[in-house]
Amino acid sequence: MEMGLYQQQSMNLVMTTELRQAIAILQVPSYELTSYLQEQALENPLIEISEPKGMFTTLKKSVRKNGVSGQSADKQSYDHLIIEQETLYDYLYKQAILLPLQEQDRKIFNYLLLSLNENGYLTVTAEETATRFTASIEKCEELISMLQKLEPTGIGARSLRECLLIQLSEQNLEHTLSYIIVDQHLELLAERKIKTLSELLNVSPQQIEEAADFLQTLDPRPGAAFSPADEQSYLYPDVSVSVESGKLRILINEQYSPVLKLNESYASLLQDKNKTSKFIDESYQKFNWLKKALEQRKETLLKITSEIVRVQEKYFHTFEKKDLIPLTLKDVADQIGVHESTVSRAVKNKVLQTSKGAVELKSFFSAKIYTQDGGSASAASAKTEIKKLVESENKLKPLSDQVLAALLEKNSGLSISRRTVAKYREELNIPSSAKRKRYSS
Numbered sequence: 001m002e003m004g005l006y007q008q009q010s011m012n013l014v015m016t017t018e019l020r021q022a023i024a025i026l027q028v029p030s031y032e033l034t035s036y037l038q039e040q041a042l043e044n045p046l047i048e049i050s051e052p053k054g055m056f057t058t059l060k061k062s063v064r065k066n067g068v069s070g071q072s073a074d075k076q077s078y079d080h081l082i083i084e085q086e087t088l089y090d091y092l093y094k095q096a097i098l099l100p101l102q103e104q105d106r107k108i109f110n111y112l113l114l115s116l117n118e119n120g121y122l123t124v125t126a127e128e129t130a131t132r133f134t135a136s137i138e139k140c141e142e143l144i145s146m147l148q149k150l151e152p153t154g155i156g157a158r159s160l161r162e163c164l165l166i167q168l169s170e171q172n173l174e175h176t177l178s179y180i181i182v183d184q185h186l187e188l189l190a191e192r193k194i195k196t197l198s199e200l201l202n203v204s205p206q207q208i209e210e211a212a213d214f215l216q217t218l219d220p221r222p223g224a225a226f227s228p229a230d231e232q233s234y235l236y237p238d239v240s241v242s243v244e245s246g247k248l249r250i251l252i253n254e255q256y257s258p259v260l261k262l263n264e265s266y267a268s269l270l271q272d273k274n275k276t277s278k279f280i281d282e283s284y285q286k287f288n289w290l291k292k293a294l295e296q297r298k299e300t301l302l303k304i305t306s307e308i309v310r311v312q313e314k315y316f317h318t319f320e321k322k323d324l325i326p327l328t329l330k331d332v333a334d335q336i337g338v339h340e341s342t343v344s345r346a347v348k349n350k351v352l353q354t355s356k357g358a359v360e361l362k363s364f365f366s367a368k369i370y371t372q373d374g375g376s377a378s379a380a381s382a383k384t385e386i387k388k389l390v391e392s393e394n395k396l397k398p399l400s401d402q403v404l405a406a407l408l409e410k411n412s413g414l415s416i417s418r419r420t421v422a423k424y425r426e427e428l429n430i431p432s433s434a435k436r437k438r439y440s441s
Contacts, residue, residue, distance in 0.1 A: 012110060015279070018289045018293075021289065021290065021293055022292075022293040022296060022297075023345060024036070025290075025293045025294060025297050026252065026293075026296070026297050026300060026342070026345050026346055027345040027346070027348045027349070028237045028349075029236070029238060029349040029350055030236045030237075030253065030256040030257055030352070031236045031256070033257060033258055034049065034051065034258040036080055036259060037049050037290075038256055040286075042225060042393060044283045045263060045266065046262055046266050046283045046284055046286075047260065047262075047263065047287055047290065048260075048261040048263045048264075049258050049259070049260065049261075050258060050259035050261060051258065052122070053105050053145075067284060067389055085226075085376070086226065087226055088116060088118075088120065088155075088223045088226035088227075089113055089114065089116070092113050092116075092155065093110075093113060093245070094149075094151045095151065095178055096109060096110075096113065096150070099146060104133070104135070105143060107133065108129060108133050108135060108139075108140065108143055109143050109146070109147065111124075111129065111132070111133070112124070112129065112143060112144060112147050113147070114127075116155070116156065116223060117223070118223060118226075118227045119187070119220075119221040119222070119223050119224055119227075120152070120154065120155045120156070120157070120221065120222040120223025120224070121156075121157055121158065121159075121163070121223070122144065122147070122156050122157065122158050125139040126141045126144060126159070127140075129143075133134045144156060148166055152220060152222040152223070152225070153167050153170045153218070153219075153222065153420060154166050154167045154218075154222035155164060155222050155223060157222075160186070160220055161182060161183070161186050163220060163222065164182045164186075164215065164218055164220070165179065165182055165183060167218045167219065168182065168218070170174075172424055175275050175302075176211070177203065177207060177208075177211045178211040178214050178215055180201065181197065181208070181212070181215070182215065183202075185197055185200065185201075188200075189212060189215070191435070192431070192434065192435040192437070194208050194209060194212075194437070195371060204252060204376060205439035205440075206439050206440040208439075209438060209439055209440055210440075213437075235351055235358045236253075236256040236351070237253050237256065237351040237352060237353035238252070238253060238256070238257075238350045238352070238361075239251070239252055239301060239302070239305045239350070239351075239352050239353070239360045239361070240253055240352070240353040240354075241305070241309055241316055241352060241353070241354050242354075242355060242370070242421065243317070243355065248309050248313060248316055250302065250305050250306055250309055252298055252301065252302055253353070257298075260287075260291055260294055261296065262287060264336060266280065270284060275374075291367060297346075300336075300342065300344055300346050301336065301350070303336040303338075303344050304332055304336065304343055304347065304361070305361070307332045307335050307336055308327070308332065308361070308364050311325055311327050311331075312324060312325055312327070312364055316354065319354070319356045321380045321381055321383075321384045322381045322384060323380040324364070324366065324380045324381060326362060326366055326367065326368035326369070326377065326378045326379075327365050327366065327378070328367070328368070329343045329344050329347075329365055332365075347360075347361040347362045347365070348362070350362075363380075366378040366379040366380050367379045369382055369414050369415070369416055371382075371412075371413040371414060371415065377412075377414055379424065381412075381414075382408065382412075382414050382416060382420075382424060383427065383428055385408055385411070385412050385414065386404060386408070386421065386424055386425060386428065386430070387428055387430070389404055389407055389408075390404075390425075390430055390436070393436075395436065395438040396436070396437070396438060397437075398433040398436040398437050399433060400433045401418045401419075401421045401422045401425065401432075401433070402418045402421075404425070405417060405418050405420075405421045408421070410428050
């Protein structure tokens with residue numbers, strides 16, 4: 001053992017800046033690509049970005065609250081005009097104006113209004129509010145009770161239990177079975193332990209189910225109607241597939257992609273080598289790398305989509321999930337001559353436009369399930385069959401995962417395990433057989 005300087009040859013895979021950039025561009029969807037390129041343009045004066053022609057951008061003209069533009073909207077569709085929606089706070093504040101409150105109480109009440117989340121639940125306690133305003137806890141509880149009397153019913157609750165109890169009280173149902181279940185045994189109901197509840201409350205399972213059915217008519221999220229999540233959203237498909245004369249045609253949606261151009265102001269400098277600085281040379285090199293990365297993104301996306309369409313040709317004519325053929329990332333990667341991770345990045349957050357609507361590219365990839373005759377089917381077709389079996393089952397005797405697996409093998413020839421059935425059932429948001437069981441039809 002001794003210290004010294006030695007030479008050694010080795011081979012390492014180096015992730016260059018250009019390679020990182022190409023990977024980043026490959027996995028960015030069309031609606032984010034413009035923002036990404038604009039960030040690059042801030043660092044590189046040679047880059048000039050043209051906005052996508054087909055993508056809706058924020059109107060530069062003034063828009064009044066009623067959604068009518070003060071000036072011409074440059075032939076934009078009226079669907080694109082932003083109409084101001086009344087918020088939950090606005091709706092409650094209008095009601096609060098009529099309440100007989102002192103100045104200090106009104107400040108506290110306004111604080112409570114601002115402390116409601118998007119579902120209408122109160123996110124602060126009476127104790128926290130009392131400390132903040134140096135008021136008594138009793139006064140804060142009184143103001144919270146006033147808030148809970150406003151519309152929509154159930155607003156201002158601090159838990160699901162309290163929200164449902166407020167709605168039941170509003171209907172004068174304090175002495176009903178539904179009220180008792182919510183007040184004392186809501187957790188058992190959530191777990192669908194009908195038989196346990198019937199024994200605890202000394203009533204029949206049918207009565208528990210009737211009460212549970214009524215509780216489902218209540219609103220567990222009274223403030224959700226005012227949520228901005230209801231606003232219209234837009235999809236910008238990266239690729240389109242259409243049927244023309246019986247043949248499938250694939251097209252990259254250029255109208256949703258920004259155009260990268262060289263800034264003309266620097267074109268003359270690039271031609272005169274004597275005037276070109278090192279910074280301009282480096283910037284021009286980066287511009288060319290970026291342009292190459294965009295072309296490579298387009299080419300890779302087109303190759304992947306072409307392979308998907310080739311394999312799933314029958315599906316694009318029928319749009320039936322049962323016609324989806326099992327396809328993995330590796331299958332496509334081997335066919336087009338790229339690494340599996342490249343395909344994974346390329347399909348991430350990408351949307352494919354078809355005549356039946358837009359779908360995510362990654363939805364065409366699914367595991368293989370082997371059938372009794374030696375063939376294979378996709379996981380999507382298995383999920384479709386599971387959903388059909390559950391929908392047609394006898395709710396008094398729901399099918400267990402083991403029975404579902406046996407029926408899939410018998411009816412469709414799909415050989416999958418009970419665990420796989422349970423996994424697919426959970427992905428479809430279908431409860432277990434114990435939670436689907438009913439005691440009355």
